[in-house]
Amino acid sequence: MLHPISDDASAALHLKGVTIGDRHVKVAPSRTAIMHVNPSFLAQSDGEKEMCSRTVYCTNIEKSVTCAELVGFFQAYFGSVSRVRLLGDDNHVTGIAFVEFAEVLISKSRLSGCTFIRVSPSKTPIRN
Template sequence: MSAVVDNSGEAVEAAKNNDLEVETTKSESKEFNVQNLVDMFTKLNPLAKEFFPSSFHHNQTKKSDNFNQVPVKRSAGNENFSNKRGRNNVNQGRRRLNGRAFRAQRDDSIRRTVYVSDIDQTITEEQLAGLFSNCGQVVDCRVCGDPHSVLRFAFVEFDDEQGARAALSLDGTMLGFYPVRVLPSKTAILPVNPTFLPRSENEREMCTRTVYCTNIDKKVSQTEMKIFFESTCGEVTRLRLLGDQVHSTRIAFVEFAMAESAIIALNCSGMVLGTQAIRVSPSKTPVRPRVTRPALR
């Protein structure tokens, strides 16, 4: 029995040796194959064009021909989308043109406008426009109150640039009790809504008794404003206080019983009402009475 066991042990060892030889031969063959592949790849030209068989080009040509023969149908949605995109492009172009036209018009208006300062409180817009009427046709004249001075300033717009250049020669001219200063303007006069302008002789007379106030504290009530102007200037017949949620201050139109009271009110420009220094200037629009609408039934 011992002899049989020994023989079987030798057989097992022989089998192991055979397996090792087979594995070594396999590994050697693998190394040989990998080495051959590496040698082959190193011989390739990286700048060579990619190879495509001739059948590939032939099939691609057929596919492209068949594709071109198929008519392309556009859906209604695509047409609407393309039309909308076209309209949007047109609208954007129009907006750009409108913006350019507006800037060109504004620049032209600035070149035709002069800035006048140190204006006596007693001088009206008609008197100021009369002073510059010899320089050219006056298109608009806007007198404003200066909160930092007892004097006022104004913008005078002419029909052409020649009139504005001629107006510069009036710098230092005595108007009232003070010599006015005339300089080229850096801003254009903002046009007034035509519906707000006086429509009759009666409304024009109302404008001479009305002042326009800005930079009014939102905490100031209409009653407080009326008391302020009546205690300083005279009887107030109508007062319209306006404001919104966007601006931090409000505006007001104050109509007096006498035109002299409106002139005195111009001296209130710069006085503090509430927590703000108000600005007072002549009004171009009358304070029209509110129209009472009939109640809905």
Template sequence: MAAVVDNSDEAMGAVKNNDLVVETAKSESEVFNVQNLVDMFTKLNPLAKEFFPSSYYHDRTKKTDIFNQIPVNKQSDGNENFSNKRGKNNFNQGRRRLNGRGFRAQRDDGIRRTVYVSNIDLTITEEQLASLFSNCGQVVDCRVCGDPHSVLRFAFVEFADEDGARAALNIDGTMLGFYPVRVLPSKTAILPVNPTFLPRSEDEREMCTRTVYCTNIDKKVSQAEVKNFFESTCGEVTCLRLLGDQVHSTRIAFVEFAVAESAILALNCSGMVLGTQPIRVSPSKTPVRPRVTRPTLQ
């Protein structure tokens, strides 16, 4: 075997600089392959990257200090802190996975307690639909939506338990308004509404009956154009809130009319093209509250 440079300190310095000098004493056949020797030292280096979990790299400012605290000998007593760190990190990962499983279980439970209702007459309100299904069990939520491909609408009705959802399937074919409703098991759960946005008084509940929720609005369409669109088709608009962000390619709007009849007519606009996009219109669960103006500092 070839002899490495006698001075070990100089040899280690050369390894760090990837410039190891090897002296041959006998013949060229005994010369070490420098790259293999460097690779060997790298794999045995206790400061190598693979010795550390990914959590150590989140805080770049403390990376160097953490490296200096790790002992060279993995069997030493000082390595207990390192093992605890790994154990804690693995525990957190397991807890995150558990939270994900819990969320999926909660979602699946909501799906089993929900039915999908279609062929809903435009004159039917959410209260009337919930009243129809109240004989099957306790209704905890009812969400009527506009169908852009039909003059009719669809809805999701959620019950307090699965027995109510199974009993609701027997209502399939019942006349509600001018059409027989169709009831099927739901493939999705109802997303909860932020309770701070829900009506807080009788006046706000009355406002909801005059308000529609409009989605898939072209970003190039202005608020004035949205107002003119609904006023020319449905009636006087008393308040309109057009919302959007940089993430979504379209915007949404809450349109409040002077009378509830105009809001019912606005549901017929679902599927009509506004700008370059067909809009979707459904009843609103939240009123359009006036914006709160913050007092300016003097």
């Protein structure tokens, strides 16, 4: 079932191709509905909530990037990294990563290069 696009969404779609700094904006309608996170994946205790406050979720990680490279990058810019979980499969051209810091992260940035890494606060802790 198709739903009408809101005025705000329509305005956002018109930003496709706009240049901000030296980067081109890419905007496209979502191909899927917004999915809620499975509650069993969310933090279950105060300890896990605290872990989430120190963890970021990264997407668009190129397959050639290693855990050691991620640790090196994030430690150079943001401080001590406690753990990294790098995930990917053969069905996707890029992977994802969860990066847990020793202390709460105050700022975030993107890597420069041909593929951007998206960095977002994590809703889920890294579990073994």
